Amino acid sequence: MKIVVRLFSLLLTFIVWHHAGYGQNHLKLWYQQPAKTWNEALPIGNGRLAAMVFSNPQTETLQLNEETVWAGEPGNNIPSTGFAESLPEIQRLIFADEYEQAHKLAMQKIPRSPAKDNNYGMPYQPVGNVLIDFPTHQHVTDYHRELDISKAIQSTTYTANGVTYTREVFTSFTDQVVVVRLTASKKQSITCSISVECPHREVSIEVGNKTIGLSGTSGSKDNKKGKVKFVTQVQPVLEGGTLTSSDTALHINRATAITVFISIGTNFKSYNDLSENPLEKATKYLNDAKQKPYKVLKDSHIEYYRKFFNRVSLDLGTTAAANKPTDVRLSEFHAGNDPHFVTLIFQFGRYLLISSSQPGTQPANLQGKWNDKIAPPWDSKYTVNINTEMNYWPAEVTNLPEMHQSLFNMLHELEITGKESASKLYKARGWNLHHNTDLWRITGPVDGAFYGLWPMGGAWLSQHIWQHYLYSGDLRFLETHYSILKGAALFYHDILVEEPTNKWLMVVPSMSPENHHRPDISIAAGTTMDNQLVFDVFSNFIEASSLLNRDFELRDSVKIDCNRLPPMQIGKHSQLQEWLKDWDDPNDKHRHVSHLYGLYPSNQISPYRNYILFQAARNSLEYRGDQSTGWSMGWKVNLWARLLDGDRAYKLIRDQLTPALENTNNAGGTYPNLLDAHPPFQIDGNFGVTSGIAEMLVQSHDGAVHLLPALPAAWKSGSIAGLRTRGGFTIDLSWKDSKIKSIRVTSSLGGNFRIRSHSSLTDKRLKKSIGDNVNPFFKSPEIKTPLVSAAAKFNSISSLKAIYEYDFQTKPNETYTFDFGN
Structure with a gap:
């Protein structure tokens, strides 16, 4: 009887699910109207190419990008204003608390506007638009457009004049072209015109018998002349109908189906070489792709994409809200009950990373690879005081480590150009980078001394090398990228300055990114984030050199330096100090929370190893507030998760998933196409x-694999599969009534697996943990005891939830399953 009841229940569930249409909309962004603005259009990309699809019935617009179309030309941006010679005086003024004078001197050497022989970085620029005009599709019914992120396919359907029309668009991962497929429910029903437009000044458009060709040159800025040449070819392949041309367009009459191929090539070969032939590249991509049937193109594209995307699944439950259009779900999410929308936004982030950062491509920039402006906000460069690093936070944990490769490649190039800034600006060995770079791998300060005098970009970016090693255990990878870690450590070994009072070693001058400790003055010594970053740089180098048995003398010197770094400090407001001195203002709502780097993404602050620091970090985050720019709220989701507060992290998700308004500088949120709003888009x-x-749902930074560390009350039951942890483990996890129901662990390296849980787990294979985790990938950092203000006050450690820890031994390439019942 129980079996019959169970089968009936499953059948009923299927009927409800099918009736509500959940299966259709499971991992789709979909809408009942075309995009009116860029922030409503849908993004597609293959790492190299990107497009925004507007899906207007009368005129389809495909706004195109190619990742190497940037203004300017090869060359660094090291100022020749005598900064290195002024450095000792700037340091003296800072230690004498003469910050205004230090600021003035620094701004003379690195002014707001670059000198004539220098620049502050080049903008990422668009290629142009392909327009497909359907003159008789003015009045339509049954309109539907969607982006299926389980396939990386955008599609549009509608009915006009009694005929149902379908468009499918994708940027092929396997054939390196944009493909547009036009079909209709009735033969010989497709009549349209195809044209192109381009916003660049140097541009030429030629219409041939079968192909439209667009060629152009990127823009100039500051002291750099635009030298990236690009070629776009657009060619329709018809099934039935006729193709003619005019001076401005290709004209198609009464076709049954059309496949439009869009190919783009540039002269870019590397950051210092523009010797490629753009026409040959574009022509080869086009000719190779058009030889293949559409189904072959589409199937190979989906197969390639899914080998990455399908590694991770998430189920947080589904309600009737999941059957609504995406823009409606967004507008109702904050006050509604739509747990599946969290699944959608989670997987959308993975979709965007796969689509903007393939192996062998450029890294994802400030806008991924999607930009329609000649002069985009912040140039759409690589802002490396948080934003570029943030782009790659999902890479390891959400099982997309291959997407990290483009960032690693850029690091090797920055290692080369960064030697110039290290030697010329600081008279140091090794390499460094300030807070911005671009396609040309500039490493000098950008935006003047107020924002740009932060020589820590290389320190933060290099953490991604070490994190990839901790997740993969790949010693060959570590050996290949070891010079990056060594060069970063060598730079700080050379530039650290002794602070007069406590004899600490610190970076001077620097700043806490984009914040200021008094009106319009950011320059400082030994900021908390700098100290945390240098600690990680030194620690990573010490571990890597030991593993690879290299650089014994330098390692010993770096160990001495590391022991002389300042400890973290807790100020009079019971906060983690942002600066070396207790300057924090509890009313400061700045978007950057740089001093909390030690909490996330680093692991220097732990509830179980240094509870006072943990509380101080929480106090700092409380003071800073929840509402901010979109990316800042995204960072705070991670920070509240590290603070083990699932409900507060979930509140930040809800705040971030608030509709953002067009053309405003109001607080951040999310646009209708689910792209994040700073605003504008980042x-x-x-x-x-x-x-x-x-x-x-899973953390592995604090000596164990912590399961459900910050589970909110809204997610009482659910499952996730495919997340990765340090030590080469892959985790499948399900829970019910906020307690772990089952665990599936796959070990690629073997070794001890330590589970941390907020509920007890019973299985004879699990042994209660004793002492530190013996698995070296879970080694915890040994930080200094913090200095605490006499005015600071803290709660008892008893306010933390109880934890249970268990060990079991694993073998390489083995899978272990634990079922803890209902």
Whole structure:
């Protein structure tokens, strides 16, 4: 009888699910109207190419990008204003508390506007638009457009004049072209015109018998002349109908189906070489692709994409809200009950990372690879005081480590150009980078001394090398990228300055990114984030050199330096100090929370190893507030997850998933196409919320694999499969009534697996943990005891939830399953 009842229940569930249409909309962004603005259009990409699809019935617009179309030309941006010679005086003024004078001197050497022989970085620029005009499709019914992120396919359907029309668009991962497929329910029903437009000044458009060719040159800025040449070819392949041309367009009459191929090539070969032939590249991509049937193109594209995307699944439950259009779900999410929308935004972040950062491509920039402006906000460069790093937070944990490769490649190039800034600006060995770079791998300060005098970009970016090693255990990878870690450590070994009072070693001058400790003055010594970053740089180098048995003398010197770094400090407001001195203002709502780097993404602050620091970090985050820019709220999801507060992390998700208004500088949120709003659009917020959701469910930074560390009350039951942890483990996890129901662990390296849980687990294979985790990938950092203000006050450690820890031994390439019942 129980079996019959169970079968009936399953059948009823299927009927309800099918009736509500949940299966259709499971991992789709969909809408009942075309995009009116760029922030409503849908993004597609293959790492190299990107497009925004507007899906207007009368005129389809495909706004195109190719990742190497940037203004300017090869060359660094090291100022020749005598900064290195002024450095000792700037340091003296800072230590004498003469910050205004230090600021003035620094601004003379690195002014707001670059000198004539220098620049502050080049903008990422669009290629142009392909327009497909359907003159008789003015009045339509049954309109539907969607982006299926389980396939990386965008599609549009509608009915006009009694005929149902379908468009499918994708940027092929396997054939390196944009493919547009036009079909109709009635033969010989497709009549349209195809044209192109381009916003660049140097551009030529030629219409041939079968192909439209667009060629152009990127823009100039500051002291750099635009030298990236690009070629776009657009060619329709008809099934039935006729093709003619005019001076401005290709004209198709009464076709049954059309496949439009869009190919783009540039002269870019590397950051210092523009010797490729753009026409040959574009022509080869086009000719190779058009030889294949559409189904072959589409199937190979989906197969390639899914080998990455399908590694992770998430189920947080589904309600009737999941059957609504995406823009409606967004507008109702904050006050509604739509747990599946969290699944959608989580997977959308993974979709965007796969689509903007393939192996062999450029890394994802401030807007991924999607930009329609010649002069985009912040140039759409690589802002490396948080934003570029944030783009790659999901890479390891959400099982997309291959997407990290483009960042690693850029690091090797920055290692080369960064030697110039290290030697010329600081008279140091090794390499460094300030807070911005671009396609040309500039490493000098950007935006003047107020924002740009932060020589820590290389320190933060290099953490991604070490994190990839901790997740993969790949010693060959570590050996290949070891010079990056060594060069970063060598730079700080050379530039650290002794602070007069406590004899600490610190970076001077620097700043706490984009914040200021008094009106319009940011320059400082030994900021908390700098100290945390240098600690990680030194620690990573010490571990890597030991593993690879290299650089004994330098390692010993770096160990001495590391022991002389300042400890973290807790100020009079019971906060983690942002600066070396207790300057924090509890009313400061700045979007950057840089001093909390030690909490996330680093692991220097732990509830179980240094509870006072943990509380101080929480106090700092409380003071800073929840409402902010979109990317800042995305960072805070991760921070609250590390603070083990699932409900607060979930509140930040809800705040971030608030509709953003067009053309305003109001607080951040999310646009109708689910792209993150600073505002305007920045993609890092999408990646931040994806990594934050993963952090809420699985953490592995604090000596164990912590399961459900920050589970909110809203997610009482659910499952996730495919998340990765340090030590080469892959985790499948399900829970019910907020307690772990089952665990499936796959070990690629073997070794001890330590589970941390907020509920007790019973299985004879699990042994209660004793002492530190013997698995070296879970080694905890040994930080200094913090200095605490006499005015600081803290709660008892008893306010933490109880934890249970268990060990079991694993073998390489083995899978272990634990079922703890209902």
